[in-house]
Amino acid sequence: MNPSSCWPNSRKALNKFVTAILAAVLCCASSGLFAQASSPPAEHAIEVSLTPASGQIEISDKVRVEGRKNYAFRLAPWLNIESVALDDRQLEVTSLGHEYVLALPDSQQHVIGFTLRGRIPSRGNQQSSTAMHSSSGGDGVYLPGYDAWIPQDDTGTIRYRVSVKLPADQRAVATGKLVAEQVTDEQYQATFEVAHPGEPPSLFAGPYQVKERRSQGLRLRTYFHAELTGLADVYLDAADTYIQRYQAEIGAYPYADFHIISAPLPVGLGFPNLTYVGRQVIPLPFMRTRSLAHEVLHNWWGNGVAVDYAGGNWAEGLTTYMADYALARDKGEVAARSMRVKWLRDFAALPEQRDQPLIAFRSKQHQASQVIGYNKLAFVFHMLADEIGQPAFADGLRRFWSRYVYQQAAWADMQNAFEQAAGRDLDWFFRQWLQHSGAPRLSLGAYSVELVEAGYRTRIEILQPVSGYRFKLPVLLATDEGDQRHEIIVDSTLTRVEFVTPAKPRYLHVDPDSDIFRRLQQDETPPILRDVTLNPSAITVIASTDAGFVAAARNLAARLMDVEPRFDTLSALENSTRPLLLIATTDNIAGQLAKLRLERSPELPDTVHSAGAWTARRANAAPILVVVARNAAELQSLLRPLPHYGGQSYVLFAAGQAVSRGIWPLDRGSLYIDLQDSL
Numbered sequence: 049m050n051p052s053s054c055w056p057n058s059r060k061a062l063n064k065f066v067t068a069i070l071a072a073v074l075c076c077a078s079s080g081l082f083a084q085a086s087s088p089p090a091e092h093a094i095e096v097s098l099t100p101a102s103g104q105i106e107i108s109d110k111v112r113v114e115g116r117k118n119y120a121f122r123l124a125p126w127l128n129i130e131s132v133a134l135d136d137r138q139l140e141v142t143s144l145g146h147e148y149v150l151a152l153p154d155s156q157q158h159v160i161g162f163t164l165r166g167r168i169p170s171r172g173n174q175q176s177s178t179a180m181h182s183s184s185g186g187d188g189v190y191l192p193g194y195d196a197w198i199p200q201d202d203t204g205t206i207r208y209r210v211s212v213k214l215p216a217d218q219r220a221v222a223t224g225k226l227v228a229e230q231v232t233d234e235q236y237q238a239t240f241e242v243a244h245p246g247e248p249p250s251l252f253a254g255p256y257q258v259k260e261r262r263s264q265g266l267r268l269r270t271y272f273h274a275e276l277t278g279l280a281d282v283y284l285d286a287a288d289t290y291i292q293r294y295q296a297e298i299g300a301y302p303y304a305d306f307h308i309i310s311a312p313l314p315v316g317l318g319f320p321n322l323t324y325v326g327r328q329v330i331p332l333p334f335m336r337t338r339s340l341a342h343e344v345l346h347n348w349w350g351n352g353v354a355v356d357y358a359g360g361n362w363a364e365g366l367t368t369y370m371a372d373y374a375l376a377r378d379k380g381e382v383a384a385r386s387m388r389v390k391w392l393r394d395f396a397a398l399p400e401q402r403d404q405p406l407i408a409f410r411s412k413q414h415q416a417s418q419v420i421g422y423n424k425l426a427f428v429f430h431m432l433a434d435e436i437g438q439p440a441f442a443d444g445l446r447r448f449w450s451r452y453v454y455q456q457a458a459w460a461d462m463q464n465a466f467e468q469a470a471g472r473d474l475d476w477f478f479r480q481w482l483q484h485s486g487a488p489r490l491s492l493g494a495y496s497v498e499l500v501e502a503g504y505r506t507r508i509e510i511l512q513p514v515s516g517y518r519f520k521l522p523v524l525l526a527t528d529e530g531d532q533r534h535e536i537i538v539d540s541t542l543t544r545v546e547f548v549t550p551a552k553p554r555y556l557h558v559d560p561d562s563d564i565f566r567r568l569q570q571d572e573t574p575p576i577l578r579d580v581t582l583n584p585s586a587i588t589v590i591a592s593t594d595a596g597f598v599a600a601a602r603n604l605a606a607r608l609m610d611v612e613p614r615f616d617t618l619s620a621l622e623n624s625t626r627p628l629l630l631i632a633t634t635d636n637i638a639g640q641l642a643k644l645r646l647e648r649s650p651e652l653p654d655t656v657h658s659a660g661a662w663t664a665r666r667a668n669a670a671p672i673l674v675v676v677a678r679n680a681a682e683l684q685s686l687l688r689p690l691p692h693y694g695g696q697s698y699v700l701f702a703a704g705q706a707v708s709r710g711i712w713p714l715d716r717g718s719l720y721i722d723l724q725d726s727l
């Protein structure tokens with residue numbers, strides 16, 4: 049299950065269709081298969097009659113077209129054309145294929161009327177990987193716009209009004225503004241329409257309980273299964289907060305409604321003015337915070353301004369930066385840095401043959417493309433904001449938004465907006481980060497400290513073996529009288545810098561807060577839980593004499609370790625680099641750590657907690673995972689949640705709930721130099 053995977057819109061699928069060969073025809077067309085670029089978008093007036101339990105659907109669609117010699121379209125394979133009329137004249141249907149071209153007598157305005165009937169495929173035992181396709185069942189019907197449940201033309205852009213009828217115990221909701229709604233004893237009916245041309249309607253139905261809130265002229269709704277209605281208010285509150293936030297940052301919310309719909313499948317999908325989220329996922333805390341923020345923001349990036357996929361997908365990275373990352377930044381610089389470090393650590397784990405330039409990213413197919421298209425790209429926006437300053441960055445986003453809302457935009461359009469906001473050329477920036485795979489590799493060369501008249505002169509060489517990258521590099525120089533922060537421009541393979549300080553320098557740390565996207569050196573990666581739990585040579589030591597605690601610890605070790613845990617004593621670690629899982633009570637942890645010549649990590653937050661886990665490295669670099677709890681019951685409460693935090697350096701719990709987690713700052717590694725003895 050990947051609850052946060054999102055499918056921001058359908059244009060990729062539609063673009064594929066453009067290049068497909070139209071296989072079957074209603075009437076042969078000799079030339080000009082596609083709509084002329086100048087022709088206005090088709091207007092669809094759609095009436096749907098739906099029985100969710102059986103999946104039976106009947107659709108009437110009147111399509112108004114103009115300025116075309118033909119109407120080319122495709123249709124989902126489970127739909128049959130019952131009848132077609134051109135300007136009220138019935139046409140003979142001769143083909144049973146799914147892609148069609150209907151020749152028109154001239155390029156004047158015409159109305160093509162379709163009657164369609166079919167049975168939406170039953171969901172059965174489908175998994176989330178099949179969530180791309182239409183499905184039906186008593187607990188929900190899913191008709192995504194890209195699946196051609198109405199005739200879908202080659203432009204992918206239409207206007208529509210869709211009216212849905214279904215049994216009275218069911219509710220239906222579609223993309224677009226809710227303009228009419230009626231419930232009788234027999235049936236429920238609702239009508240949705242769009243003000244601006246866009247992707248075809250997506251339609252959802254199910255035995256939903258609807259809860260509504262009005263906020264500043266917007267209609268917010270939850271369409272939840274019965275067991276989730278207690279969560280409706282917190283979701284409406286959260287959605288309202290995020291919408292207000294992004295309106296203030298970017299520009300007015302581009303739609304009239306926003307809906308959160310619970311899905312029978314374990315998905316998290318974004319569509320214009322709504323999000324469709326697995327019913328099992330909705331109760332999870334991360335969903336109504338980070339994931340909901342992400343989906344709400346897709347109303348601006350990906351839907352409000354659509355992606356011109358030919359040039360690469362800029363929307364996921366921007367949404368990750370402005371939603372996921374911004375929420376981390378709200379918690380403080382430690383959480384923000386922790387997220388950047390996680391992105392760098394993930395990138396360091398990506399084999400080079402799976403790396404790709406950002407312009408090649410289209411959508412998330414696997415974890416590797418997420419490391420690039422979401423994380424690396426979000427990091428690039430972090431660096432862009434540093435490069436041009438927050439005010440220019442915010443101005444650039446607002447320019448981009450107001451210029452391209454309800455349209456498609458490409459990377460070049462975004463570059464333009466930021467260049468205007470910054471008042472300077474940024475081609476070098478976009479070129480180096482978007483068009484190449486990989487990242488700078490930084491290291492430090494020769495260094496020296498000498499006494500000069502004004503105090504101390506520190507010299508250092510900064511190396512990047514492959515030149516071509518240019519960036520502002522933060523440098524921290526710690527002296528006996530405090531820290532100095534500098535920013536130097538690196539734009540060649542060798543950069544020599546010198547600092548003169550009145551006080552004696554103690555150490556120098558390049559990129560101390562991980563603000564530059566670069567390939568980490570092996571000695572920099574901070575330890576995470578997985579460094580111990582995935583290693584088959586690790587040993588487990590339980591430091592307690594309490595039988596209940598020991599039993600709970602053995603259970604926990606079995607849950608945490610990827611292989612059968614090997615229990616031993618600390619003496620087994622002598623002269624060994626085997627990883628260690630150390631499980632101890634709060635009372636005796638200090639003594640155990642002293643034996644290992646370690647201390648509780650000073651980076652561990654002060655959050656009040658009753659149990660926790662954190663990593664460290666011994667002097668010989670072997671990783672240690674320490675799990676501490678006050679008593680057997682507290683330890684027992686980690687059994688379920690702790691294994692989910694393998695990618696973290698630490699996680700703290702109170703009453704079985706994670707209250708703080710994160711990744712350590714990068715180890716000092718090769719970008720850190722101790723200068724104490726350099727004079």
Ligand SMILES: [Zn+2]
Pocket residue numbers: 054055056342346364367
């Ligand atoms: Zn997304």
